[in-house]
Amino acid sequence: MDAIRLQSWYNTPLGESSARLIADSMGRWLGGRPAERTLGFGFPHPYLKALTPHLGAILGASPAEMGVARWPKDGGNRIAQVRPDALPFPDESFDRIIMTHLLEGVQSPRATLRETWRVLVPGGRVLVLVPNRGGLWARRDMTPFGWGRPFSPSQLRVTLEESLFLSRQSCYALFMPPFQGKSWLGGAQAWEKAGARWFAPLGGVILCEAEKVVYAVPVIDAGNRLVKRPRRIPVPIGNNRVCERKETGL
Structure with a gap:
């Protein structure tokens, strides 16, 4: 999906609820390790505001094929259009990278991850969000998580490790069904708690945090x-x- 369609979807009630649930899962990992310099890579817009207290100084980068949507809405724009395999940043520029709506759509995931590795400081971490191959959301092409190449946890881990990252932790998120409607959205938190406990492999997305070693x-x-x-x-x-x-x- 291009940036305009992604932005439009995240402005719907279903998109807003999805972003809130995923950001909650991200925040539980990031809260104990605040960063000084963060890069949002791909289409990070829906998550940056909620995670700002943990991210320090923030820049964004969207691939040219996706296009660019302004962020933040108020103040100077911090999102640049880039080639995902040739980032315009010096080596070791960032302490943390938040990668969303990117790895499942780029032509070369390994080249993108090698550039990510290059601009991270030693010991820096990348937090990757990808669609879960075994989840319901990957089967619904009306949402952003139904586009591109979904991953299984093992596929994502191997992809990261082949690009010289060490996987530290991973989890599933987004357990509510991918349907509009107040009855579904009203129980989003209940779905999230039940899913994490009883049917985790059916989560819509996989979150994985990996370290540059x-x-x-x-x-x-x-x-x-x-x-x-x-x-x-x-x-x-x-x-x-x-x-x-x-x-x-x-």
């Missing part, structure tokens, strides 16, 4: 002298996981 090695210049500034390099190990390792010599 690196290690440092010394660099020897042409004169065989040790350069003090380390060069950070990720280390893939068994099962595509990533760990932190120290090397004593070259």
